[in-house]
Amino acid sequence: MTTFDNSQFSPKTVPSDRSIERIAITDITPTEFAQRYKQRGVPVILTGLLKPEWDWHLDYLCEMLGDRTFLLRHYGKQRYQQDKREWTSIGSGVKTQSQPFHEYAVLLQNGTAQAEDIYLAKCSLQETPLAETEAIATIKTELDHLGFQKAASGLNLWVGPGGHVECLHYDAMDGTLMQLHGSKRIVLFPPHQTFNLYPYPFYAHLRYGLKLRSWFSRVYPDRPDYQAFPRLQQAMQHKYDITLNPGEVLYIPAGWWHEVTALGNEMVCSVNRFWRIYPTWRAIFFWGRWRAYLGSVCAMPNVLFQLGQALLSRDRQQKIKEILQML
Numbered sequence: 001m002t003t004f005d006n007s008q009f010s011p012k013t014v015p016s017d018r019s020i021e022r023i024a025i026t027d028i029t030p031t032e033f034a035q036r037y038k039q040r041g042v043p044v045i046l047t048g049l050l051k052p053e054w055d056w057h058l059d060y061l062c063e064m065l066g067d068r069t070f071l072l073r074h075y076g077k078q079r080y081q082q083d084k085r086e087w088t089s090i091g092s093g094v095k096t097q098s099q100p101f102h103e104y105a106v107l108l109q110n111g112t113a114q115a116e117d118i119y120l121a122k123c124s125l126q127e128t129p130l131a132e133t134e135a136i137a138t139i140k141t142e143l144d145h146l147g148f149q150k151a152a153s154g155l156n157l158w159v160g161p162g163g164h165v166e167c168l169h170y171d172a173m174d175g176t177l178m179q180l181h182g183s184k185r186i187v188l189f190p191p192h193q194t195f196n197l198y199p200y201p202f203y204a205h206l207r208y209g210l211k212l213r214s215w216f217s218r219v220y221p222d223r224p225d226y227q228a229f230p231r232l233q234q235a236m237q238h239k240y241d242i243t244l245n246p247g248e249v250l251y252i253p254a255g256w257w258h259e260v261t262a263l264g265n266e267m268v269c270s271v272n273r274f275w276r277i278y279p280t281w282r283a284i285f286f287w288g289r290w291r292a293y294l295g296s297v298c299a300m301p302n303v304l305f306q307l308g309q310a311l312l313s314r315d316r317q318q319k320i321k322e323i324l325q326m327l
């Protein structure tokens with residue numbers, strides 16, 4: 001892979017004064033939430049849902065998770081210097097390694113996780129003591145009250161070093177991202193900018209299976225290369241740039257592009273959950289969902305081939321775990 005010179009691109013070339021509304025959970029009724037945000041697919045930051053004492057700092061996570069093993073993504077420090085058009089893996093498709101949480105905590109403390117960009121991403125909270133905490137019980141009750149009743153996934157844990165970037169992508173479901181420790185910068189673009197954000201084509205899955213995803217963008221919003229991606233200039237006019245603080249929850253409607261950066265140098269921790277899109281017409285008319293499905297269909301021959309290889313390998317369990325994590 002070649003690295004490219006990005007010195008010619010100034011960060012944030014187009015100033016953005018757009019902001020996402022912040023609203024206290026006590027100031028909105030379920031009907032208002034549905035009318036103003038959910039039905040229209042508009043993002044919003046909910047405040048006051050989590051108590052300040054529910055701080056999931058590293059010592060607390062070690063106490064709760066101890067020697068439980070998690071599949072860690074090893075992104076590698078060179079990744080974000082590379083031209084994304086040359087990437088052959090992304091998100092859950094990157095190299096992974098199973099490790100007990102307390103070992104990962106050491107990597108976070110001694111700077112290795114930051115230097116090598118190792119991320120505990122989208123790991124199930126189910127069957128961990130964290131799932132039984134007051135914080136999670138409250139989140140579930142409050143979101144249920146607000147109208148989030150049809151979950152499309154369980155609760156997922158995201159723990160990583162400051163500076164880590166989950167690069168620009170959209171999800172085919174509604175999402176809620178809850179900040180449990182530290183802050184995150186989130187850059188968002190509305191779904192109608194998809195064409196201008198140069199997603200990987202859905203047929204890339206034919207070659208790369210689930211290692212590359214059609215719902216990821218090939219552009220760097222902070223280092224826009226307008227020569228290679230001229231339409232990005234239009235997308236930049238629609239950019240939102242927010243900070244999600246501890247205790248806040250961001251509602252990310254399906255199709256909204258988001259790039260998530262952990263701020264500071266310390267460990268940053270969040271929990272997210274995906275939800276079925278409501279109302280159904282929003283799901284039906286959301287083209288991004290259909291292109292994601294098309295991509296998954298294209299990936300099937302490759303996935304079946306990998307499954308076959310995994311079954312024949314000595315390291316069967318680990319390989320199957322890795323494939324399941326990508327699904």
Ligand SMILES: O=C(O)CCC(=O)C(=O)O
Pocket residue numbers: 158166171175176177252258260270272
């Ligand atoms: O927190 C992160 O690093 C990514 C979260 C995310 O992409 C999501 O909640 O949809």
